[in-house]
Amino acid sequence: MAGRRGILCAAVILALASGAPALAQSDAVNVYTYREPGLIQPLLDRFTEETGIRTNVLFAADGLIERVAAEGELSPADVIVTVDIGNLANAKELGITQAIAGETLARVPDQYHDPDGQWVALSLRARVFYASVDRVTETALTYEDIAGPEWKGRLCTRSGLHAYNIGLIATRIAHWGVEQTRDWLTGVRDNLNHAPTGADRDQVKAIFDGSCDLAIGNTYYMGLMLTNDAEPEQKEWAASARIIYPDADGDGTQVNLSGAVVAKYAPNKANADKLVAFLLSDEAQHLYASGNYEFPVVESVEPSELVASWGVLTADTTPMVEIAAHRKEAAALVDETRFDEGPQD
Template identity: 55%
Template sequence: MTMKLRNTVAGIAVALTVGVGTMAGAQAEEVNVYSYRQPFLIKPLLDAFTEKTGIETNVLFDDKALIERMVQEGQNSPADLLLTVDIGRLENAVASGVTQSAESEVLEKNIPAAYRDENGQWFGLTTRARVIFASKDRVEQDTITYEELADPKWKGKICMRSGQHVYNVALIASIIAHDGEEKAEEWLRGVKANLARKPAGNDRAQVKGVYTGECDIALANTYYMAKMLQNDKEPEQKEWARSARIIFPNTDGRGTHVNVSGVALAKNAPNRENAVKLMEFLSSDDAQQIYAEVNNEYPVNPDVEASELVESWGDFKRDPLPLDRIAELRKKASELVDKVGFDDGPES
C-alpha cells in the first residue's frame, strides 16, 4: 500500500512524493524515505534508482524534526530510510533508537570503513570539507591552519555562522580531539575575538561578507562554492563566489576536517529489502557520479572522481580522525560554544 504521510509532528514543512507507488498489497515495490536533504538534491538519484529497478520512492522532507517524528511513530513508522547530513545527526538517529543494522557486502565494498558505522547503523554517501573562503584581493597567503584563525592578525576579519550549527560543532569537536578541551576553549575565544560581526546567516552569507569587504576570510563547506557559481536564479551569488578562493586548512599537517551526508536503515522499515537496494544503489558508481556532478560533493566511493569543478579547487589531505570520535565530542563542543559566548559576537 502506498505510504500515507501522517502529520503527527508539527513543523513538517514539505511533503514531496516522487514516483508514488501504485501497487497494492504488502509487497508493493516502493521505498519510503525520510529526508533532511532538500528534495531537488536527491530527486535525480531517486529517479535513476526507479528507472533501474522499477521500485518507486516516496519522500518526506523536513529539515528539523524527522528523527523525533520516527520516535513518536514507533513501530508504526512508514519510514524505510533516513537521509541526512552531518555525523551528529546520524549518531543522534542511532542514539534515538530509530535505526537498525544493514548488512551488505555491496555497501562494505563501496564505502570505506572510515565513512560507515562499524555496526552498520549508518553509511556515509558523500563527504564535504570545512574550508576557508579567502578574499582574492585582500588575502595573499595560500596556506592556513584552523589554529591560525585565533591569531590576532585576523582580528575583525573572520565571518562565521553560529558556533552551534552542526557543521561548526563538528569542526570544534575535531579541535578538541586533536588539541584537548583546554586548548580548544582558548582557540574558540581567539576566533570569537577575531570575528568581523556577530555570527548570523548560513555559509553563503559568510562568503557574501568576503565579497562586500566586511571580512577577509569565511568558514564554509566546499560545495557552497559550486552552488553559488551555478546559481542562475540569484546571479549575485556568482559574484560572491568569484570574489573568494578556497584554501584547505592544515593540508601540511593533520589534514582538513571533513564531514558526511549519509543514510540509515529505519528500525521498523516496512520495505526493508527495497530499502537496502536503495542504499546499495546510492553507493554505486552511477549514483556516486550523480552526487559528484549534480551536488558537487566528494563521493565516498573511491572508484568515483569528483566533478571537474570540484577537482579544479585542488587536492587536499583529509583529517583521518574517525567520525565516531567527532560524534562523541559534539556535546563538549556545544558546551564550549556557550561557555565562551561565541554567538554573542566579538565585543561581548
C-alpha cells in the same frame, strides 16, 4: 512536495491511525529525508528507472528522526537520509536503525560508517576557508592559524552552534582536547569582524562586500553559487573568494557527511537495502559529485571537474564516531565562550 514524487502524507496518517502495517509495498521504498528534494530527487528518479522500485518521499528540515522514534513499529520509514554525523549518531542512539549489509558498507572507508553498521556516509563536505581573492595572499593555512593576531577583525562565520561548526569544533577537541580548543575558539571569536550571523553563502557575500577577508564555510556552497543562474549576484560573490583547504599538510581538512540509515521497522527492508546500495554505486556517486558539488565517499569516484579545480582534498581521518562523541563538549564551549556574541576584547 507533491505530485508524481509520491510524498507521504495522508497515506502515512491513515496507516498510523488504523494501526495497519505501515506501507508494505513490494514495488516501493519510503524515504524520510532532511536533504532538499531538489538535491536527492534526481538520484531517486534514477534508482526507479533502474529497478522499477518507486520512492515515496517525506521531506522536512528537522524532526524526522524524532518522528520515526515516535511512530515506533508502525513507522512507514524504510530509509532515512540526513546530513551531519550528529543526526546519524542520534538515530542510532534512539534505537531506530538496523544493520546495513556488509557488502554495502565495504564501499566506503571505515571512518565513514558506523562500526556496528547502523549508518553509512553517502557523500562528504569539507569545512574550509573562503579567502578574499584581493586581500588574502596566503595559499596555505591551518585551523590554528585563524586564532592568530594577524586575523583580528578579518574573520566571519555562521553561528558556532550550527551543526557544521559544531562538527569542526568537535574535531578540534578530538585533536587537541577541551582546554586548547577553548583557547582557540576564544581567539577565533575575538578575530571575528562581527557576531556570527547568516549561513555559509552569507559569509561569501561578506567577503564580496569587504566586511571580512576570510570565512569558514562548506565547499559545496561555492559550487552552488558559481553555477547559480537564477541568482547571478551569487556568482559575483563567489568570484570574489577562493577556497583554501586548511591543514592540508597536517591533520587534514575537517569533513562532515550526508548519510543514510535503514529504519529498524522498515516495512520494505529489501527495497531499502537496494536503495542504500544504489546510493553508493559509482553511478550515484558521480551524480552526487556533479549535481551537489560534494565529495564522493567511494574512493574510486572522482569529484566533479569544478570541485577538482579547487585543489586536492586531504581529509582529516578522525573517525566520525569520535567526532560525534565530542559534539556536546563542542556546544558547551560555544556557550561558555559566548562565541555567538562576537568579539569581546
